[in-house]
Amino acid sequence: MRYSYYPGCSLDATGKQYGESIHAVAKALGVELVELDDWNCCGATAYMNVNEVLSFCLSARNLALVGKAGNGKELVTACNACYTNLRKTEVYLNQFPEIREKVGQALAEANMKYEGGVVTKHFLQVLVEDVGLERIKANVKRPLTGLRVAPYYGCQIVRPYGIQDDPDNPMMMDRFLEALGATPTQYAMKVMCCGGSLMGTREEVALRLCRNLLLCAQEAKADCIAVACPLCQMNLDAYQVAINRNYGTNFSLPIVYFTQLAGLAFGLKSDELGMQRCIVPATQIAARYA
Amino acid sequence: MRGVQETVLYEEAMDLKFLDEVYGIPGGDKIKDCIQCGTCSGSCPVSWAMEESPRKIFAMIRAGMRDQVLDSLTIWTCASCYQCAERCPQEIKITDIMYMLKRMAIREDRRRSRKARALSECFVNVVNRYGRNRETELMARFALMTDPLGSVALAPVGMSLFSRGRLPLGGSKVRDIEGLRKIVAKAQELGGE
Numbered sequence: 226m227r228y229s230y231y232p233g234c235s236l237d238a239t240g241k242q243y244g245e246s247i248h249a250v251a252k253a254l255g256v257e258l259v260e261l262d263d264w265n266c267c268g269a270t271a272y273m274n275v276n277e278v279l280s281f282c283l284s285a286r287n288l289a290l291v292g293k294a295g296n297g298k299e300l301v302t303a304c305n306a307c308y309t310n311l312r313k314t315e316v317y318l319n320q321f322p323e324i325r326e327k328v329g330q331a332l333a334e335a336n337m338k339y340e341g342g343v344v345t346k347h348f349l350q351v352l353v354e355d356v357g358l359e360r361i362k363a364n365v366k367r368p369l370t371g372l373r374v375a376p377y378y379g380c381q382i383v384r385p386y387g388i389q390d391d392p393d394n395p396m397m398m399d400r401f402l403e404a405l406g407a408t409p410t411q412y413a414m415k416v417m418c419c420g421g422s423l424m425g426t427r428e429e430v431a432l433r434l435c436r437n438l439l440l441c442a443q444e445a446k447a448d449c450i451a452v453a454c455p456l457c458q459m460n461l462d463a464y465q466v467a468i469n470r471n472y473g474t475n476f477s478l479p480i481v482y483f484t485q486l487a488g489l490a491f492g493l494k495s496d497e498l499g500m501q502r503c504i505v506p507a508t509q510i511a512a513r514y515a
Numbered sequence: 516m517r518g519v520q521e522t523v524l525y526e527e528a529m530d531l532k533f534l535d536e537v538y539g540i541p542g543g544d545k546i547k548d549c550i551q552c553g554t555c556s557g558s559c560p561v562s563w564a565m566e567e568s569p570r571k572i573f574a575m576i577r578a579g580m581r582d583q584v585l586d587s588l589t590i591w592t593c594a595s596c597y598q599c600a601e602r603c604p605q606e607i608k609i610t611d612i613m614y615m616l617k618r619m620a621i622r623e624d625r626r627r628s629r630k631a632r633a634l635s636e637c638f639v640n641v642v643n644r645y646g647r648n649r650e651t652e653l654m655a656r657f658a659l660m661t662d663p664l665g666s667v668a669l670a671p672v673g674m675s676l677f678s679r680g681r682l683p684l685g686g687s688k689v690r691d692i693e694g695l696r697k698i699v700a701k702a703q704e705l706g707g708e
């Protein structure tokens with residue numbers, strides 16, 4: 226299995242352990258991820274605030290790069306925001322000729338052209354749909370027996386431009402965690418927004434959203450929360466101290482990527498998976514299954 | 516009577532150009548189909564922190580209340596989570612319309628747009644320079660712009676990320692940055708809305 230891989234900007238920085246664990250897990254499963262040559266930032270939500278056409282151009286440039294190196298037309302990304310932007314661009318280019326026209330003109334300035342047809346997938350989708358849960362199970366060396374995990378999908382991944390799953394109660398990550406031997410907890414917040422970039426612009430709103438999420442996961446007796454997006458991870462992990470201070474709570478819930486849990490179950494080493502990079506300590510989970 | 520005057524705009528005060536602006540964006544004319552059902556407001560995870568709910572914003576747009584819409588806290592509270600757009604029975608691209616309202620407010624330097632504009636500006640600056648977002652530089656620039664006194668709030672978060680190797684200094688860059696800049700320049704010229 227071979228895919229073009231779009232890491233996005235966070236996976237080199239705040240989401241470093243995500244990038245590390247994706248590569249480790251892909252290798253263990255024989256999935257080849259070929260980094261998209263010369264990719265650029267997807268614009269996140271910031272460019273949409275500035276100029277819509279520009280935002281579509283950024284994603285269209287990335288889409289135009291896919292397939293150039295003969296890696297097929299499938300692009301994999303693991304950040305919910307990158308995923309949404311890439312998928313949304315594809316939809317808008319198809320649906321609105323005036324946008325297609327403008328984006329085409331802009332790309333032509335750099336002698337580039339996007340002819341359409343790229344299929345963007347989230348890495349979670351690749352593992353569940355392409356690799357398949359049977360093969361995932363076959364690779365499990367240390368089942369995560371007894372580990373209660375709150376699956377947190379984040380918002381954009383299940384929304385109009387997202388994966389084909391129930392938008393209110395998606396099960397893709399639940400089934401994945403089960404395949405690893407873990408116990409996904411039932412809780413009401415699995416698709417509730419974490420606040421995203423409001424953490425920078427309206428912090429008090431984002432903090433409360435994250436506090437509600439942590440509370441709900443804790444009430445479901447989760448040992449940790451599994452995430453699929455670097456922004457969700459950062460908001461819940463790096464701001465957990467601030468949440469405790471603001472609301473007088475004492476949450477200590479590790480926020481791990483689904484890929485880190487997969488790596489542990491596959492018998493990979495904790496530091497290969499960047500477990501030590503979580504701010505709310507997650508190494509004890511790793512130690513439990515070592 | 517006073518209450519009525521405060522909340523109702525008479526026809527001559529309506530900004531009909533505003534409706535044309537909104538209808539003009541791709542998918543914008545769909546708001547004519549809004550049935551005021553309130554599904555968006557009921558689904559929105561942050562409607563409690565808005566002044567006007569998303570449903571009300573659509574009613575206000577159609578009533579031509581340009582200033583009230585562009586000055587509302589609502590557009591700056593929207594987290595772009597797409598929950599409303601997922602559920603709207605009329606398939607209105609609510610999130611994208613919120614984005615458009617933000618762009619209009621930023622362009623007009625509306626009073627509540629500053630922080631979001633600062634964040635967008637820092638982001639665009641960093642990306643235009645490298646083609647990629649260097650998060651460390653973004654956070655530092657944003658902190659300096661909005662909270663120059665050492666950014667007390669952000670410092671512990673930054674330190675905890677830094678000490679775990681999650682805020683690297685420097686970073687990667689797009690090779691064909693010249694090409695990317697040409698695309699950006701052209702898009703800005705074409706995208707003027």
Ligand code: SF4
Pocket residue numbers: 548549550551552553554555556569570573602603604605606607609
């Ligand atoms: S959900 Fe759609 S139709 Fe209902 S009030 Fe909101 S925008 Fe209007």
Ligand code: SF4
Pocket residue numbers: 555558559560561562569592593594595596597598599600609610613
């Ligand atoms: S996209 Fe904005 S308005 Fe819509 S539900 Fe999410 S936060 Fe609310």
